[in-house]
Amino acid sequence: MAEVIIVKDQDEAGELYAKAVVDLISRKPDAVLGLATGSSPLKAYEHLAKLVKENNVDVSRVRGFALDEYIGLPLEHEQSYHSTIRRTVTDLIDLNPDLVHVPGDVLNGAPLSEGSKIAHAGADYDAAIAAAGGIDVQILGIGSDGHVGFNEPGSSLASGTRVKTLTEQTRVDNRRFFDGDINQVPTHCITQGIGTILRAKHLVLLAFGSNKADAVAATLEGGVSSLCPASALQMHPHATVIIDEAAASKLKLADYYRWVYTNKPSWQGI
Ligand code: F6R
Secondary structure, three states: OOEEEEEOOHHHHHHHHHHHHHHHHHHOOOOEEEEOOOOOOHHHHHHHHHHHHHOOOOOOOOEEEEOEEEOOOOOOOOOOHHHHHHHHHHHHHOOOHHHEEOOOHHHOOOOOOOHHHHOOHHHHHHHHHHHOOOOOEEEEOOOOOOOEOOEOOOOOOOOOOEEEEOOHHHHHHHHHHOOOOHHHOOOEEEEOOHHHHHOOOEEEEEEOOHHHHHHHHHHHHOOOEOOEHHHHHHHOOOEEEEEEOOOOOOOOOHHHHHHHHHOOOOOOOO
16 A cells, blocks of 8 residues: 655655655666646745755756646646746756656647547657656655546546546636636646556556645545546655645544654655
8 A cells, every 4th residue: 555644744744855856866867757837846845945955965967857737728828737847846856857757848828629630649658657667756746636637536546648638627726827717727637547647667656735635535535437547656666755634634543644654764765
């Protein structure tokens, strides 16, 4: 099962992620990072940028692959994940932008109707990840409905990167980024599949706040089911779930996870 670490706040979670990534880069200077957008990983990226600067880590060869992108938004749109990853990760950590990829980059804002462009984009993205040797550490957030990436409930647990239709709930949740207007939120996206995500060597899922508590409980302690796509993490050999007390509040085994982490040998990383 996943390692579950209950932390006091997002800074503590961010420090754990940053240390794991800096250790990885010291072993593998051209490490491949799997990147997520959304609010959950923001502190983690800030801590990574800080640790990289403090330790003078050479990140010039580090590569990145984002999880997902809206279909039909121009790359330069403030809310495209291309722009968001550039702002919150690439520029912040000073990665080489040529080595950081977002699944919609090749589509360049093409609308859904341009099927010929879009049809192969997912398979091409998975091939590019494989050609890079696979993702070393994939950071993940989780939706209140258990989605990871844009794999909404019902997604195949073996899926590759592909076009998906966003649920009404996700479009309602994300309208805050589009002047509160759901009509501006795209209806479709391209997202790494659950199968793609499971091929990453290490998964680090971050969740904070009570609105994630049900999804976290279903992910860790429910059955593996496409109704909660994140529950596929139970099938991964190296998954780390870092959550705050509020997100952990519905876990039956919370005391056990705390005990395990407290007794973890200091030489073991996450
Ligand atoms: C982001 C992504 C989504 C988010 C999830 C949680 O690239 O794929 O799955 O991780 O919607 O969003 P936040 O972190 O904003 O609560």
